[in-house]
Amino acid sequence: MNISINHGNGIKINVSLLLKLKLLHLSTKDLKKEVEKEIKSNPFLKTIGKLSKSKKEKSEKEEGFERYLKSPALEEDFNLICLGMSELEKLIARFIIESLDENGYLIDSLDEIASKLTELGVEVQVQKVEEVLNKLQQELDPPGIAARNLKECLLIQLKRSKINDPLVEKIILNHLEDLSKGRLRKISKSLRVPLTNVYSAMEFIIKNLNPKPGKSIGENSYYNHSEYIKPDIKVEKDKDRYILTIINDNIPKIGINLKYYEEYLEKSKRKDISDEEKEELKRKYEYAKFLIKVLQDRSKILYKVADSILKFQKDFLDKGIKYLKVLKLKDVAQDIGFHESTVSRIISNKYIETPQGIFELKFFFVRGLNNKISVYTVREEIKEIIKIEDKKRPYTDNQIKKILEKKGIKISRRSIANYRKKLNIPSVTVRKLKYLFRGEV
16 A cells, blocks of 8 residues: 655655554554454454453453452452442442542542543432542541542541541641641741641651552552553563563454455456445555554564663663663664654553563653763662661752762752652651651651
């Protein structure tokens, strides 16, 4: 298939190339849909063999719901909560659970959840959604799950702890930002309470309330989305080398329907069939061949690109994220002799399973300081420095800067502060207070 369109200005557009690039860009899930759609509409195509399935196919909604009920204990917990619910309330509860992020927070608004249900033909008022949400917030464990923001999350935990502390509640309601920045004197002055009381309230919050309750369930929890990403590539270590495998299990294997092709040859000779119909049959036949070829090319290109990426990032496979190197699209493109745009499209929406975990292919293209040291290396260095710091005298950002400079990493104090925030590491003032209340000083 080699279709071109000539514009009046002399520009020639290769339509088949554009189609190929579009198909390369698709995720495995979207490509599967495209292939299935073409099988239904194109009589020249047929499915070869069957897709491998470990269990019956489920709808996306069912899969989404099950990922949150991976743990038997949590499933039992959810089922107990739903015992006194109507069928409508159970359905709303499912949609709420599906809308939780990895930290356990509700990412969809109540209006959005109500709208999704309405789209399915289930009329529901926002007030009803809020009613079910409140019930889940009161009973789901760990406390704080299904909160809409940090303030609500901490207040739910405080309420369920059955500890009546008006000062803690006031700080959560009005001074969370001050607390995060260590502005305890400001809180003391604003609430007109002794500074020692503010310290005690902060100690309670740090020790007893969890800002990310979903994380506390562990790696096998129902909030771990990455566990349910289906990788396109798998890399496994075999002695001293890594073996790379392209996973095409979910994409239907297709071939030419020879019986229909023979009919097509007969029809093309008949005079009672219009030229338009013959042209349409020819177009479908050409596209069927084209799609088969693109699927074959996709696997080959994906393999070459992934293999090149892993060649550059072998230290990451061996040692972990700290050893990621600076890598650009053009490095891989030059290595395998492809255009950068092809590499860019093939890595889009594709995931790889490695001994270090599952990552999007884009993850391996890493920016760096002065194009030499990767941002991940810098982040890990900062984490390690703070991990072993003197708890009585934790490092300031400026001191961290000087330590990194001794290691050959030149970086501004402001950049260190930005990296620290991305790592959820508090300022030196807040760290010192945390160490103090944990009894580590």
